[in-house]
Amino acid sequence: MRVRDQDKQQRIKEAMVHLILREGIDGTSISKIAKEACVSPATIYVYYNSKEDMLAEVFREYSRQPYQYLMRRVRPDMGGDELIETIVRGCYAFSREHEEVFSFVEQCSRCPTLSESVSEEECSCDILDLIHSYQARGEIRSCSDWNIGAMLFAPVRFLASNRCTMASGEPQLSELIRMLQQLLLC
Amino acid sequence: MRVRDQDKQQRIKEAMVHLILREGIDGTSISKIAKEACVSPATIYVYYNSKEDMLAEVFREYSRQPYQYLMRRVRPDMGGDELIETIVRGCYAFSREHEEVFSFVEQCSRCPTLSESVSEEECSCDILDLIHSYQARGEIRSCSDWNIGAMLFAPVRFLASNRCTMASGEPQLSELIRMLQQLLLC
């Protein structure tokens, strides 16, 4: 029975994320989520205090996912070039494998009300720590954390967002990795 | 016969963009826009067929603005280094001077329904043409247009989006420019 509850909450989250991909934040209502998750609207209020709370909470949780996904792929003993490739390819792969979560997080992070409640830094801290160690060792060029984000994450996300309008993303991705390796390796 | 009031339509657009900055797309309703623009909700339907049409139309129009802003700042006889600096600083400056338009376009471009109707390429074609000429001359490194977008626009937009959580953006911006010059100049 505890299992069933967890399951229910999971279904709610997935329904929400699924709908937001398809219809955008403003096309996603509590009752649509409830219908999609096969629960009653009232049930959603067992788990969340309000729609706003729900969005913020799930956004907070899912914001970490791409970074957790990356952390499972990197190893501290990788070379700097491999690290960069793993991160960039990982970001791209995540956006494909978890299209819904990716789109959800992208949308939420542009939404003024929501983005304030979740800081990018907090989510990416583990991967940043790892990069710091490479920087300390002189394997990766030193620069501010903001520019790590700007160079390591923003460009690949840009490619990922435009994936559907590109014939194939692979050549661009490889080119991007080469450029970043050249730029960031010492 | 009364004639269409251009000023009125402008007020409607500005009200919409203003509200979307403050409250997000899903917090922005036709009646709020009408109130802000000092017109009747019905009047909005004189100019636009539906809320969705309105968003799409204004999104299309405003998507060009940052690139037009850049085009007024670049000169074809600039050196490659100056070109890169002008573009990056221009993007950042635009986001500060036209905070509302910047936030509006960012939000719309993450919204699945809307982003399909406006292609980034179309908006940025003039500036891309210019860059192509630098690439042809061997002043700027050759790479795909997607990676031009990924490197020249995405990172600075990332900084701009996070401006409010940064103490001062200036050092990051300078650092970013240096990195991009190093990377993209031949």
Added chain:
Amino acid sequence: MRVRDQDKQQRIKEAMVHLILREGIDGTSISKIAKEACVSPATIYVYYNSKEDMLAEVFREYSRQPYQYLMRRVRPDMGGDELIETIVRGCYAFSREHEEVFSFVEQCSRCPTLSESVSEEECSCDILDLIHSYQARGEIRSCSDWNIGAMLFAPVRFLASNRCTMASGEPQLSELIRMLQQLLLC
């Protein structure tokens, strides 16, 4: 120019009647009528004081049409049997040739607000006068005017209304005529 005006008003009436057939009275608005008639909504108010007035006025006018149509077909020297056949077939033919007017009048005459303003008696007076003369001559059985309406007009209208759900109306129509002749001829 007087011609053009007449023409414009005619277009308005036809547009209204056409729309009411397709979408019912409550699906028919001034602006839809205007669009269908290729005039401005404001122009409609040149000819009619209000929507209600317009409906009532056109209803009044068109209510007479089926009876005028009949009057052009009957001759005072017809035999009683021929008179009945001509009336019944005429009613049916009218509903086919002027489907829109027929449906419009049927709808309006069931609408409490409208039906009060037009009396059936007034419209049918010419044809009733004719029938009275047949009754006076002893060719057609005497009965109240209400029952003339009830027997000569209501049944054939019933068939006409259900025309689309009948394979072919012709056998029913012939049968009806025979019955009415048998009943009403002396």
Added chain:
Amino acid sequence: MRVRDQDKQQRIKEAMVHLILREGIDGTSISKIAKEACVSPATIYVYYNSKEDMLAEVFREYSRQPYQYLMRRVRPDMGGDELIETIVRGCYAFSREHEEVFSFVEQCSRCPTLSESVSEEECSCDILDLIHSYQARGEIRSCSDWNIGAMLFAPVRFLASNRCTMASGEPQLSELIRMLQQLLLC
């Protein structure tokens, strides 16, 4: 969990029918119905998917009522003359006792969109079966079902519709019955 309130739904139906008698279909809005039924407009959507659905569903239900009313009055062992009188008087009485339902059904059945969804035949099938048995026995003249409808129901409905403009309907009604008996009895 709260359970659906049958009484509430009944109130909604009655409010709708009542309003349609007074103000016509196009003068009857969801909010007026809600007010009349003492529920919230939103509550109506618990029971019906849309206004159109509601009209169609209630029309379908109420279309049967006059025939059910008749069925409670006729007896299979009546003579043919008595059967005709009972049907005709029954129709007339129904229109007086259930003025609202009568007017509602009349209006809906003239409305092109609605009338398609309910077939007269289906509603009247029980009474038609009874008449068929009289026809088989040779007590009532054989004719098509359409002409049964045209002669037994349409004329009396015509009188009923015009009741308010007649001083007293009784003489006409008696006359009509006599005529129909003469015509339809063998």
Added chain:
DNA sequence: CATGAATGAGAATTCATTCAT
């Protein structure tokens, strides 16, 4: 006469949330 713009009022419908079971 003719018009498209403009609008207050109101339409149908949906929303986030609460209630009663």
Added chain:
DNA sequence: GATGAATGAATTCTCATTCAT
């Protein structure tokens, strides 16, 4: 915990009508 009913408030949008030209 879980639910479908219920709803006040809000949504998008249309309406009949008037205005200014």
